[in-house]
Amino acid sequence: MKIIIEKNYSDLSKKAADIIEKEIRNKSDLILGLATGSTPVGTYKELIRRHKEEGLDFAKVTTFNLDEYLGIPHDHINSYHYFMYDNLFKHINIDEDNINIPNGNPENVEEYCKSYDEDIEKQGGIDLQILGIGENGHIAFNEPDDKLYLGTHITDLTESTIRANARFFDSIEEVPKKAITMGLGSIMKAKKILLLANGKSKANIIGKLLKDEVVSTYNPASLLLLHPDVTIILDEESASEYLK
Numbered sequence: 001m002k003i004i005i006e007k008n009y010s011d012l013s014k015k016a017a018d019i020i021e022k023e024i025r026n027k028s029d030l031i032l033g034l035a036t037g038s039t040p041v042g043t044y045k046e047l048i049r050r051h052k053e054e055g056l057d058f059a060k061v062t063t064f065n066l067d068e069y070l071g072i073p074h075d076h077i078n079s080y081h082y083f084m085y086d087n088l089f090k091h092i093n094i095d096e097d098n099i100n101i102p103n104g105n106p107e108n109v110e111e112y113c114k115s116y117d118e119d120i121e122k123q124g125g126i127d128l129q130i131l132g133i134g135e136n137g138h139i140a141f142n143e144p145d146d147k148l149y150l151g152t153h154i155t156d157l158t159e160s161t162i163r164a165n166a167r168f169f170d171s172i173e174e175v176p177k178k179a180i181t182m183g184l185g186s187i188m189k190a191k192k193i194l195l196l197a198n199g200k201s202k203a204n205i206i207g208k209l210l211k212d213e214v215v216s217t218y219n220p221a222s223l224l225l226l227h228p229d230v231t232i233i234l235d236e237e238s239a240s241e242y243l244k
């Protein structure tokens with residue numbers, strides 16, 4: 001695991017954009033796994049700037065998003081669909097046909113989950129997967145539990161995640177209790193993984209992940225310790241427990 005510690009969120013975002021840009025310039029039809037949450041917003045802003053000012057070209061890039069709330073309409077301001085268009089897709093030259101975001105209202109859940117994984121496989125798997133991390137170690141919406149799923153599936157959100165995500169909603173009652181998420185299988189099959197974490201609220205889980213060196217389903221992010229090509233970019237705040 002390569003660990004990069006940047007001074008602040010702005011530097012972290014630029015560093016992450018450097019890595020993504022390099023991959024796109026090396027392979028114009030990159031298969032890029034994308035995350036939501038507040039962490040990658042600065043990286044997406046920087047990618048938009050590089051597209052507008054420096055010609056970074058997304059025309060052939062294909063994206064797969066990690067997750068979506070269950071039962072939320074596409075155009076709901078808190079849906080991950082809305083988030084991705086608002087924070088990235090509508091500002092770059094990506095082909096709409098190349099955007100994949102889990103459907104939060106699938107007709108046949110089992111078939112839909114299977115087809116999402118098959119679509120990733122058909123593209124040859126994810127080249128570069130961007131990840132955030134939950135305060136409880138969740139990755140996408142793979143929550144701490146006694147078992148973790150390999151494939152895309154429906155999951156219950158934990159109290160901790162519902163509380164953490166309530167900041168985006170008018171009230172905690174409005175946060176959906178279930179989500180559709182890629183499993184650890186497709187994530188771990190990604191050729192490269194880029195995990196981003198910033199701020200004090202992530203210091204404990206990052207310290208635990210990097211210092212304990214223990215793999216546990218109760219810390220889903222710990223599975224990344226088994227992956228051969230993970231880069232983790234931290235700011236000084238999120239790195240504080242790790243550096244103690």
Ligand SMILES: N[C@@H]1[C@@H](O)[C@H](O)[C@@H](COP(=O)(O)O)O[C@@H]1O
Pocket residue numbers: 035036037038039040066067131132133134135139140141161165
């Ligand atoms: N499902 C998302 C994750 O993909 C994200 O990584 C995490 C951290 O979010 P944030 O970046 O806002 O801290 O929480 C959300 O619940």
